[in-house]
Amino acid sequence: MRKSLLRRSLGAAVPLALAVAMVAGLPAQPAGAASGQPVSAAPRAADADAGDPHAGPPPVAQSVTAGTDHVGEGRLKASALPPLAASKDALRESYGAPEEQRKPRGADGTKTAAAACDVSAFTTRTGSALVQQIKSSTTDCVNTLFNLTGNDAYQAFREAQMTSVAYALRDGSASYPGNAGTGMPQLVLYLRAGYYVHYYNAGTVGGYGSGLRTAIRAGLDAFFAAPHSRDVSDANGETLAEAVTLIDSAEENARYIHVVERLLADYDSSWNSSWWMLNAVNNVYTVTFRGHQVPAFVTAVESDPGLLDALYGFASGHLSLLGTDQSYLTSNAGRELGRFLQHSTLRSKVRPLATGLLNSSSITGATAPLWVGVAEMTAFYDAADCSSYGTCDLPAQLAKAVLPVTYACSSSITIRAQQMTSGELASSCGSLRSQDAYFHDVVRDNGPVAGDRNGTIEVVVFDSSTDYQTYAGAMYGIDTNNGGMYLEGDPSAAGNQPRFIAYEAEWLRPDFQIWNLNHEYTHYLDGRFDMYGDFNANITTPTIWWVEGFAEYVSYSYRGVPYTEAMTEAGRGTYALSTLFDTTYSHDTTRVYRWGYLATRYMLERHRADMDTVLGHYRSGDWNAARTYLTATIGTRYDNDWYTWLAGCAAGDCGTGTGPGAECTGSDTRELGRDCRRSDQSATKGNYAYLYLHVPAGTTRLTITTSGGTGDADLYYGDSGWPGTGGYTRRDTGTGNSHTLTVDNPAAGTHYISLYAVDGFNGVTVGTDY
Numbered sequence: 001m002r003k004s005l006l007r008r009s010l011g012a013a014v015p016l017a018l019a020v021a022m023v024a025g026l027p028a029q030p031a032g033a034a035s036g037q038p039v040s041a042a043p044r045a046a047d048a049d050a051g052d053p054h055a056g057p058p059p060v061a062q063s064v065t066a067g068t069d070h071v072g073e074g075r076l077k078a079s080a081l082p083p084l085a086a087s088k089d090a091l092r093e094s095y096g097a098p099e100e101q102r103k104p105r106g107a108d109g110t111k112t113a114a115a116a117c118d119v120s121a122f123t124t125r126t127g128s129a130l131v132q133q134i135k136s137s138t139t140d141c142v143n144t145l146f147n148l149t150g151n152d153a154y155q156a157f158r159e160a161q162m163t164s165v166a167y168a169l170r171d172g173s174a175s176y177p178g179n180a181g182t183g184m185p186q187l188v189l190y191l192r193a194g195y196y197v198h199y200y201n202a203g204t205v206g207g208y209g210s211g212l213r214t215a216i217r218a219g220l221d222a223f224f225a226a227p228h229s230r231d232v233s234d235a236n237g238e239t240l241a242e243a244v245t246l247i248d249s250a251e252e253n254a255r256y257i258h259v260v261e262r263l264l265a266d267y268d269s270s271w272n273s274s275w276w277m278l279n280a281v282n283n284v285y286t287v288t289f290r291g292h293q294v295p296a297f298v299t300a301v302e303s304d305p306g307l308l309d310a311l312y313g314f315a316s317g318h319l320s321l322l323g324t325d326q327s328y329l330t331s332n333a334g335r336e337l338g339r340f341l342q343h344s345t346l347r348s349k350v351r352p353l354a355t356g357l358l359n360s361s362s363i364t365g366a367t368a369p370l371w372v373g374v375a376e377m378t379a380f381y382d383a384a385d386c387s388s389y390g391t392c393d394l395p396a397q398l399a400k401a402v403l404p405v406t407y408a409c410s411s412s413i414t415i416r417a418q419q420m421t422s423g424e425l426a427s428s429c430g431s432l433r434s435q436d437a438y439f440h441d442v443v444r445d446n447g448p449v450a451g452d453r454n455g456t457i458e459v460v461v462f463d464s465s466t467d468y469q470t471y472a473g474a475m476y477g478i479d480t481n482n483g484g485m486y487l488e489g490d491p492s493a494a495g496n497q498p499r500f501i502a503y504e505a506e507w508l509r510p511d512f513q514i515w516n517l518n519h520e521y522t523h524y525l526d527g528r529f530d531m532y533g534d535f536n537a538n539i540t541t542p543t544i545w546w547v548e549g550f551a552e553y554v555s556y557s558y559r560g561v562p563y564t565e566a567m568t569e570a571g572r573g574t575y576a577l578s579t580l581f582d583t584t585y586s587h588d589t590t591r592v593y594r595w596g597y598l599a600t601r602y603m604l605e606r607h608r609a610d611m612d613t614v615l616g617h618y619r620s621g622d623w624n625a626a627r628t629y630l631t632a633t634i635g636t637r638y639d640n641d642w643y644t645w646l647a648g649c650a651a652g653d654c655g656t657g658t659g660p661g662a663e664c665t666g667s668d669t670r671e672l673g674r675d676c677r678r679s680d681q682s683a684t685k686g687n688y689a690y691l692y693l694h695v696p697a698g699t700t701r702l703t704i705t706t707s708g709g710t711g712d713a714d715l716y717y718g719d720s721g722w723p724g725t726g727g728y729t730r731r732d733t734g735t736g737n738s739h740t741l742t743v744d745n746p747a748a749g750t751h752y753i754s755l756y757a758v759d760g761f762n763g764v765t766v767g768t769d770y
Contacts, residue, residue, distance in 0.1 A: 059196045059249040060286060075477030075487075078380035079292075079342070083285035083335060084328040084469055085481045086278050091465040091515075092483075092507060117141035119148065123155035130161060131168040134190050135183025139238075142186050145193040147588075153201045157194035159212050165190055166212065169219030178228030179235035188223075188242040191216070195249035216250045224259050230266065237276025244283040253291035254300040260284040261310045264333070267318075272326055285332045292339065302345050311337040312353040315370060316360065323366030327466075331369035334361075338377025347382065354378055358389060363401050369470045372398070376474040395475045402471055403460065409433065412456050418463040420504075424512050432459070432521055434663060437679035437765035438558045439522065440708030442604065444612070445529040446736040449619050452532075454491045457524045458499040461514055468503035476501055484516045486523045488535050498524055518555040526550060532621030541627040543618070545583040549596025553604070556597070566594040571650030577602065577642040581630045602638075602645055605655040610634060672753070677767035681706075683713070683757040690722060690754055693768050697748035702770040704741045704753060711761030715739035718752040725756055737764050746770070 117137070122145065125133050134142065148156055155161075169187045176184055198205045223229055223243050228236060244263070247256045263281045271277040288307070291297035301307050315333035322330055334357050340350045357374045361367035379386055379394040386392040405417035409429035417425070448455075460476075462468040469480045478485045478501060489496040500523075505515040526547065531538040538547065556563040569590065580599040583591055603611045610629075617626035648654070664676035672678060672693035681689040695702060706715050714733040716723035723729060732739035743751075755764060 059192070059199055060245050076479070077477065078339075078376055081376075081473050081477070081479055082481070083282070083289055083332040086275075086282040086328060088465060090481050090483060091468070091503075092505070117144045119145070119152055119156070123152050126161065127164050130164060131187070134165065134168075134186045137186055139180075139185050139189055142189045142193065145190065146196050148193075148197050149201060150204060153197050153205050157197050157205050159206060159208050162191065162194045162208070163212050163215045165194075166215035166219040170215070170222040173219070173222035173226045173229075176223065176226040176228050176239075178231040178233065180238060184223075184239045185242060188239055188246055191219075192242060192246050192249045195246075213250075216246075217252065217255065220247065220250070220252065220256065224256070232270055232274065232277055234274045234276045237274050237278075237280050241276050241280040241283055244280055245286060248287050248290050251294055253287050253294045254296035256287070257297070257300055257304075257307050260287050261307060264310045264314045267314070267329070278326065278329070282329060282332065285336050288336045289339065292342065298343060301340070302343070305346065305349050308337060308340060308346070308349055308353065312357070315357055319360060319367065319370070322361070322370055327369050328469075331373045331470075334370045335373035335377055338374045339381065341377055341381035351382070351385070351388075355389060358391075363397070369466075372470055372474050379474075398471055398475045402462070402467070409459075412436075413459065414456065415459045415461060417461040418467055420461060427512075428459075428461075428514055428517070431517065434679055435518055435521055435554070435558050436525065436763070437677060437708050439525045439554060440529070440738070441677060441705060441765055441767050442554065442557075443526075443530055443615065444705065444707055444738050444740065445615075445619070446738045448528050449530070449532045449621075452491045452528050453494060453496060454488070454498045454524070454528050456497070457521075458497055459514075459517075459521075460499055460501045462501075462503040464506040465503050465515075466506075468501070472501050484520055486520045488524075488527055490534055491527065492533070498527075500524065516555075518558060519551045522551040522554040523547075529619075530615055531618055537621065537623075538618075539584075541623040542582050542584050543623070543626075544585055544587075544592060545580050545596045545599050546614075546618075547596075548592050549598070549600035552593050552597040553600045557601075563594075563597055566597045567649055567652070567654065569594045570598055570646040570654075573643060573646055576636065576639045578631070578634070578636045578639055581634075598646070598649070601654060602642060606641070606645065607634075607638065672766065672768040675769050677765050679708075679763075679765045681709070681713070681755055681764040681766055682762040683755060683760065685757050685760045687757050688724065688754045689713075689757075689764075689766075690752070691766055692750055692752050694750055695746050695748055695770060699746055699748070699770045700744070702743040702746045702751070702768065704743070705767045705769075706737055706739045706755065706764055707767075708765045709737050709761055709763030711737070711764075712758040713737045713739075713755040713761040713764050714758055715741060716754040716756060717741050717743065718754070719743075719747065720752075722752050723754050728754075733758075737761060 117140075121133050121137075122130065145156060165187055169184070169191065172182055172184055172187065176182065180186075194205075198208060220243065223239075229240055229243075230236075244259070247253060247259065263284050267281045271281065288311070311333045315330050315337065318330045318333075321327055334354075337350065337357070338354050340346045341354065354374050354377070358371060358378075361371035361374075363371055363375075375389065375391040375394055378389040379391045382389070383392075386394075391397070399416075402418050403416045405415070405420055405425070407415040407417070407420075407425045407429065409415050409425075410433055413429065413432055415425060415428065420428070460472075462471060468484075472478055472485070473480050476485070476487065476499070478487070484500065484502040486498070486500045488498050491498070500517075500520040502514050502517060502520065505513045527535065527538070531543075531547070552563070552566075575591065575595055577599055580591070580595055583596060585592065603614075610633075614626050614629055617623070617629065645655075664671060664673050664678055666673065669678065670691045672691050678691060681691075683689045704715065704717060706713060712735060714725075715731060716725070716728045717730040718727075719729045723731070730741050730743065732741050753766060753768075755761070755766065
């Protein structure tokens, strides 16, 4: 784990300051050069995670898109929180990783490489020719079709095309061999892609009517009736898992309740060695989760509540899975049983079953995933009867049980943790505080955007990714199939509490690391100092190239970690800069994160003045002006230079950075140097903070910057002694702490810098670059 770089206090005694100055050969700094001020405790955070839920999620995606899975405005309702995924890959990947939990895998569950795919091979064929093309393609190729839009979407997925493929599924099922040899996985995946694309592009693709419904029912009926569809093997599991999800994609949840019950009954420990079979049984929870949006599904369960008994039987009969890698199967069964409490006609049936599961599990320990999952459903759907379950005020109960540590990192940062040592708290706090200074060095802001009241952030740290998945959803109303979540809330609302919900990366132990810490903290800082309004306002025009690219840029450059994956992408030259300005969350993770990083780095380091203009529009909330500047004023003007820069970056030369890098390391904490900074500068009103640096002969340009912190500090520079309001060589003054001085051809020797406190200031960073 990166160790924090803490600034040492100078001490207030003038004789000591004089002694240090004399030893260093410097003129004595005036008395009253204050040391750093003590950090006050953070104010108590108000719990204001309010937010409207989505009406319901779209069909499950197969293609790899970035989504908004780690950034949100506020709390989601339990009705919008899906079951836990079978794979924990999403919890162990940094945001730039171009994968996600549902990407196709080989027979052993290992991820397969993306395949090149000619879309026209599908859009120009119909009937049996289309079917043959699908069967002869790889699943990786078919997977790319989830991204189709426009005329391609129509040509590939109009009802006639889907009907042909659905009947091919029927015909192929009669002789299904229990493996991919006859192209069955590709047919099922193609149908899933069609329903997914239709959900988002119904007007383009056209209506789906009774003809397709008849065909898809025939196809699914035949597949689930095929003897080999019950084989316990990865070879069968690949098609089976996708077919179970297809039930939901086609909104046939009611018709195939018997398949859900069958899979829950058939599961035993022999399935645990098959990645695909585990996914197949876990996918039944998607059918039940989304079935509540299908009236026929609810009516069917009301007529025959056997599904409720099946869910209860699975959860109660597989308590031994809790605490193992298959824990999600049991906890999901309990959650999905509890979800039926939303229907008053079923409560008398569900209540005793839910109570039984709560009584057989505990709020902490190995059985906690089941207890919390059931408790969350009872607290949300049967709140009036919460006392009978013991789940009233559930978030507070959980916080008391699992977040005993509260640590005031600074006046703006509070860490709440499940289990962190004093050393881990101190190092994490130091990392965040130093990042704060680094951030302001880069963006050169003048304080928070207008109306932003998010003056504090709460960093919640669970002890592991398992604990995060167990507790965070019920406590904060978030989907936990991700690498952490930043909840901004409404930054203009008094009492709003933004928070980043994270976890320790237990797979890296004995090293300690809070996963994605610096990326998510950048989102908080960027939202407060660069992006006017709330998150939804921020993305009214395509700003994701900056939002995610800049978070990646700061995370990697601040930690001093080379972003090798992005450099590899640079060598491919996939996108023009002008294209990347159009990036949204609908694009794949490689484009959003890796290419966003490259675009952000290029603009900050090669075209700083342009980026300052864009940030000025972002800070005022003039999204259209920023968009016009990027697409019209800049447009394609830099594309040629961009490709030249990409080639250099791929070879290891991405540039020198945007300004002061790491904390200066000299023993005298007043001494600056080449491409470094001194953080946490402070002085009371009317006094100064003093720094200096030694410039070598031949230096052509010296840049001095100040940023961050509170109060109001003016920047003064002297080429022969300590400057001040009464005498200086150069100065940059004005409201706030963001100032820059550029000195061309500075003489070799010692140069002097003073920060004058127009009002008392704290936490200001001073950096030099030459």
